[in-house]
Amino acid sequence: MSEALMSDDHPRAGAAAPRRANRARRFLRNPQAVISALVLVLIGGAVLLAPLLSTGDPDAAELSKAFAAAEPGHPLGFDSAGRDVWSRLLHGGRNTLGGALIALAVALSIGVPGGLVAGYYGKWFDALANWVGNFVMALPAMVVLLASRAILGPTMWVLMVVLGVLVAPSFFRLVRGIVANVRGELYVDAARVSGLRDRRIIARHVLVVVRAPIIIQTALVAGIAISLQAGLEFLGIGSGDLPTWGAMLNEAFQNVQRSPMFMAWPGLALGITSAALVLLASALRDVLEDGDAKPPKLRAARRARVVTPATPDDDRPRASLLSVRDLAVSYGAGASAVDVVHGVDLDVAEGEVVGLVGQSGSGKSQTAFSVLGILPEGGRVSRGSILLAGTEVVGLSEKGYRALRGDVVAYVPQEPMTNLDPAFTIGSQLVEPMRLRLRLSRKAAAERALELLRQVEIVDPRRVFHAYPHQISGGMAQRVLIAGAMSCDPRLLIADEPTTALDVTVQAEVLELLRRLQAERGLGVLLVTHNLGVVADLCDRVAVMNAGRIVETGSTEQVLAHPGHPYTRTLIDAVLDDAPARPAWVAPRTDDGTEVPA
């Protein structure tokens, strides 16, 4: 979790310097970022140079020229009071953007230090500041601004300070969240242990991490500040006579029946500025937050899915329950496609337990998912054939597949806790598939679910039936998942590292349970695992997988005792080196007399 957070969400602190140049290049290569930044620079420049770019005084009114059309020196014509629209637009921008800048500065200077301190030191300040932040966020900004105006009088600049306070929590929350996360990281602990002072740690490790999110948030909050500022002015409760875009819109709106065009100029200025800010923010997110990993092209992958299975031309007999031939799995499509499984052959006969062994990343889970037809998005079977109880499932429709899931093939996942829907009770999750697949009544399904819970040796089935997933332990959850897999009487069970996430004592119990159910029901089992002890304990045959290929298959005894492939030997040596192998297979299975150390 923390590892994922570091690499995905926040740029790593140590690599900051060489990345800066890289980021500048990425920024320049992102058209959305460049264009929106350019628009903002243009608007900002025009507004700053207002006295140079416009001839007239924005407040000079010539009543005779009211609603007059454009003339030289006055490119946008005159408003209802005969004032130069172009000049008012530029000077109005000064006030509008200036007001928003004040609000932004106030928000940054309260929110960022507050968030740093609250996130880094925590304790009472964190609790208090967090409460205040939530409090301020619960107040509608517009209503508070109006009430403040009643207290502070109609000065726009003061109201902008209030607005800054009102939007400060958005910075505070952002910074606090990130800093609290970073604080728990090992490199910050290491810095503290090595005697760095807090101030240096914050400057060196913490600020680097919050910098990018703050820049992005600044663009977003600027948009909000501009829109609220213009809204206040539009209501005519800012500083009355000052030209601003909001006030211009208000005036134009009063005369909308006579000449709606006058709303266009301030409206466009406001709309373009806000849109450019939000677009810049979203582009910056891509640029600053390592967003260059493009999502897989799902549509292309879907289109590229194979429809016809390739029939392999060898005459090896195929097992009746599960027979995989020349299976290849790839992710992505076209030139960027990556193969993760290259031509796997695998057989499971009725009642047979086959272990699929390999290190993580060897493609064993991908093989299992292919058999079930539940590859993650972007993945697909790109070649080969899978016979499931005599039915070819490569290229099978979702509907055809559904007829096999549950009562022909069932699945026991690795992580028990994440594989139960947290929003439903255990009971309803067990009952639902049985009612659909076996067409049982609600009552019959509930009875069967209780019976299944009893069979997987859950002591108090009734309590577990009514419990939610977060109320039971991991070992209990794995038993529930096994009960779920058994619920429609499958012939083949695919168990993907069924004990890896469990405590050692619970592991043994769950393995025992699987062994018992397999024997009682004559199940065929494909057991995906990296644990050779589990293989030795349960499996009749074993297939060793490495880098997407099966490197060795054979009876468990033969493969473990006389590994033919160097990779298998490495795996076995690894078990002997550190982790204690399960004692069950030590003495009885060595037939050459040499004692295999536990």
Place this chain on the structure above:
Amino acid sequence: MSRFAARRLAAGIFLLFVVSFVSFVLLSIPTLDVARQLLGQSASQEAVDAKNAELGLDQPVLARYARWLGDALTGDLGTSWFTSEDVLTAIGHRLPVTLSLMLGVTLVTALLALLLGVWAGVRRGAVDRLVQVLGVVGYALPGFLVTLVIVLVFAVQLRWFPAIGYIPLTTSVPGWLSTVTLPILSLSVAAVAGVSQQVRGSVIDVLRQDYVRTLRARGLPPRRVLFRHVLRNASAPALTVLGMQFVGLLGGAVLVEQIFGLPGIGSMTVTYTTRGDTPIIMGLVMTTVVCVVVINLVVDLLVGWLNPKARAA
């Protein structure tokens, strides 16, 4: 569940007290000489002092707050300084207008955002990009600018709806509809933009969850997995965002009511704050905060109902 609700309710009431105290103290800073405004510039100092005594302004702030609070707890929010209207009655007349607006916006937003968000999250591809662009645009444009454009197009140019005015629901249902359609549309743009992005994000998140894969492996039809399991898990965060949007909508209502000439509490806020009518302002602030507290409570309860784990928190 009931303990969870009671805790949230207590937090809301505490918030109300804090807001009332802070607002009252701030509003008592005498920047506008109310008595003189009421009596006119020519009034004698004695008359001004007498008026101040009548309004209770000669007493210390804490004593005044204590009296206000005592009255408020018995359901009396005082009378307006300027119009001598009873505050509660004045707000009571105008609140239904704003609430009917909010209800309409909430319904439209919930429906449209769910539709767009699920569609984008499930289909991905071009549909997804379109919904995302709409979301950015809807979020980026200032709300009142969107409102002005809507008025220009639908009321001034096309003349489909009146640009201004309000017909109460009790007078005529079609009339009411014709006067609230454009305001509701205006307020919904930003809300739909924000909530649909959240729905899209959580649908994509939930679709990647292990339990969705496991449910599919049990033989459940994808449609059932989507509508029963994915939607339920995705709607809790979406509801939270909808609740947060509501706070912004109360602010947006101020502008929208002003533009469409609707007699709700939003336009009332504009009118009375410019005069410094403390009893009315206090009443309006309290009303707004009560709305926020109630909405947050409803959202918390719904989230708790959708997500059993949140109940324990």
